[in-house]
Amino acid sequence: MSFQQVSPPLEQDEQPFVCEAPNDMAQPESWVSNIKYLIVGVLFGIVFVKAEIISWFRIQEMFRLQSFHMYGVIGSAVVVGMISVFLIKKFNIKTLSGETVQFHPKKFQRGQIYGGLIFGLGWAITGACPGPLFAQIGSGYMAVIVTLLSAVAGTWAYGYFRDKLPN
Amino acid sequence: MQQFIELIRQPWPWYVAGPLIGLTVPTLLLIGNKSFGISSSLRHICAACFPANISFFKYYWKKEIWNLVFVLGVFFGGMIATNFMENPNAFQLSASTMADLRALGIQDFSGLMPADLFSMEALFSLKGFIFFVLGGFMVGFGTRYAGGCTSGHAIMGLSNLQVPSLIATCCFMVGGFVMTHLLLPFIFKLF
Numbered sequence: 001m002s003f004q005q006v007s008p009p010l011e012q013d014e015q016p017f018v019c020e021a022p023n024d025m026a027q028p029e030s031w032v033s034n035i036k037y038l039i040v041g042v043l044f045g046i047v048f049v050k051a052e053i054i055s056w057f058r059i060q061e062m063f064r065l066q067s068f069h070m071y072g073v074i075g076s077a078v079v080v081g082m083i084s085v086f087l088i089k090k091f092n093i094k095t096l097s098g099e100t101v102q103f104h105p106k107k108f109q110r111g112q113i114y115g116g117l118i119f120g121l122g123w124a125i126t127g128a129c130p131g132p133l134f135a136q137i138g139s140g141y142m143a144v145i146v147t148l149l150s151a152v153a154g155t156w157a158y159g160y161f162r163d164k165l166p167n
Numbered sequence: 168m169q170q171f172i173e174l175i176r177q178p179w180p181w182y183v184a185g186p187l188i189g190l191t192v193p194t195l196l197l198i199g200n201k202s203f204g205i206s207s208s209l210r211h212i213c214a215a216c217f218p219a220n221i222s223f224f225k226y227y228w229k230k231e232i233w234n235l236v237f238v239l240g241v242f243f244g245g246m247i248a249t250n251f252m253e254n255p256n257a258f259q260l261s262a263s264t265m266a267d268l269r270a271l272g273i274q275d276f277s278g279l280m281p282a283d284l285f286s287m288e289a290l291f292s293l294k295g296f297i298f299f300v301l302g303g304f305m306v307g308f309g310t311r312y313a314g315g316c317t318s319g320h321a322i323m324g325l326s327n328l329q330v331p332s333l334i335a336t337c338c339f340m341v342g343g344f345v346m347t348h349l350l351l352p353f354i355f356k357l358f
Contacts, residue, residue, distance in 0.1 A: 020315045021204025021323070023230050029199065034236040036198050041237040044191055045244015050175070050252060051184030054245065055279035057260050057268075063347035066264045072181030073188065074321060080189025081326030088193060095200045102200055103327055106314065112335040115312025116320075120342015122305025124351070125298055127280070129317040130310060131205040133303075134238045138245025141280055143290050147303035154307025155209040159223035165312065 024102035025095070048135040056127025063124050111167045115158075176252050178259070192326050201233055204319030206310035208238045271355040294358050313338070 048054050051073060062070035087093065088101050095101060123129055126147050128136060133151065136144040158165075195201040212235070214228040260276055268281070275282040289295045310316040313335045315324060321339065324332020 019207055019210070019226070019231060020319050021202045021207040021231075021234060023233055024200040024202070026200075029233075033199070034233055037195075037201070037233045037237040038240040038243075040191065040194055040198070041240015041242075042244040042247065043240075044188070044237075045241035045246075046248040046252070047179070047184050047187045047244075048241065049245050049248035049279075050179040051181065052178055052258075052279060053184065055258075056281055056285065057258070057264065057276070057279065059343075060268060060347065061261055061264045063343045064264055064267060066261045066267075069181050073185040074317070076182060076185030077189035077322050078325045080186045081192040081322055082328070084189065084193035084196075085326045085328075088196060093197065095197050097199075099200055101196045102202075104202060105327075106324055106329045106331040108331045108334065109314065111312045112314060112320075112331050113338050115309045115314070116335040116338025117309070117342040117345075118305050119309025119313055119316065120339040120344075121346045121350070122302045122309055122342075123317075123339060124343040124346035125302035125354075126306055128306070129205070130209060130306065131238075131241060131316070131318055133306075134205075134241040135245030135248075136280070138242040138247075139249040139279070140246075141285055143285050143287055143295070143299060146290060146295070146299040147306070150300045150303030151307030151310075152209050152212050154304040154309070155206075155311045156213045156217060156219075156221075156224075156307075157304070158308045158311040159210070159213060159221045160219075162223050 022102075022104065024099075025097070026099055027097055044131070045135045045138060048132055049139055054128065054132040054135045054139065059124065059127040109167050111165070114166065176255060178254055188322065189326070192323055195237075199233065202319075203323040204234075204315055205238060205241075206307075206316040206319060207231065208234045209307050210311060211235055271352065272358075292358070297354055297357075309342075 052058050053070070053073060058067070058070055061067035085103070089103070093101065126133075128144070128147070130151065133144060133148050137148065192203050195203050210224070211228045211231050214224040214226060218224040258276065258278060265276055273281050273283050284294060284298050290299065313320065315332070315335065317339065320332040320335040325336065
């Protein structure tokens with residue numbers, strides 16, 4: 001059974017979908033293939049906890065410039081990501097199912113500034129970006145469920161007011 | 168083997184964790200042509216649960232279900248690391264951060280999260296409202312307004328040499344500095 005066999009609703013034709021983390025796989029994927037993403041997610045979550053990236057204290061250290069740890073994590077992640085993307089492009093490395101890897105150039109919008117600042121303010125209060133929120137809840141910090149629900153509400157509010165915001 | 172288990176139970180240094188996180192980018196691209204980005208999961212949750220006829224949430228979210236499966240994995244990963252790979256030693260925080268936070272009124276430095284703030288008791292107080300409800304709302308609203316978070320912009324976007332992502336990342340940092348140095352001292356005076 002695969003989702004792609006179900007015909008998408010009409011709205012998709014009316015409004016081209018611009019998801020920021022898109023699924024560009026052309027071939028239909030079965031339910032079972034989602035296990036791959038589950039496994040990558042699990043490993044990712046383990047790294048988040050073991051490197052203490054989910055810690056509110058580590059985020060405070062970062063914004064107070066009192067530890068190199070978070071800068072080292074993000075910096076080395078970016079370097080490894082850059083090299084990987086460069087190699088994929090340079091040698092035209094294909095996906096497991098033989099497709100060309102799709103990259104999406106991002107367009108500058110004022111939202112990147114306003115939204116970026118708002119997220120930054122929230123990041124320093126909650127001590128979490130969206131990824132660590134999930135790992136914090138998994139670690140047993142049940143109060144963070146409220147943070148996650150509120151983040152969903154914030155995303156919803158953005159969708160509701162999107163046309164009225166400068167962008 | 169015993170030694171290896173001892174080793175991975177220690178906190179992982181940045182030069183291990185960072186490259187592993189960076190490798191998520193090619194892994195997702197190569198196993199299924201997926202661009203790395205976590206905050207999109209929040210949008211898919213809205214699209215799946217409360218689309219409310221808002222055009223921003225009217226899309227075929229089932230095609231993006233991989234992203235929700237991925238964050239479910241992050242949740243399980245957190246659970247596994249905390250319950251089966253826990254650090255046997257006390258949490259180490261830099262002395263200067265500890266002094267700064269102590270001046271603000273934080274007393275408990277024993278866990279990854281400050282128990283003074285992140286407890287169920289704090290949930291239904293002004294503290295809880297600011298640190299959970301308001302903070303979470305800004306994370307959700309801001310990331311979508313910016314078109315991504317630390318993963319989509321700072322890691323995926325910068326890996327693909329995108330200038331807008333660099334601008335967004337700088338704004339994330341500026342927002343964080345402003346909150347930490349200018350606003351938090353006032354917020355902590357509220358309680």
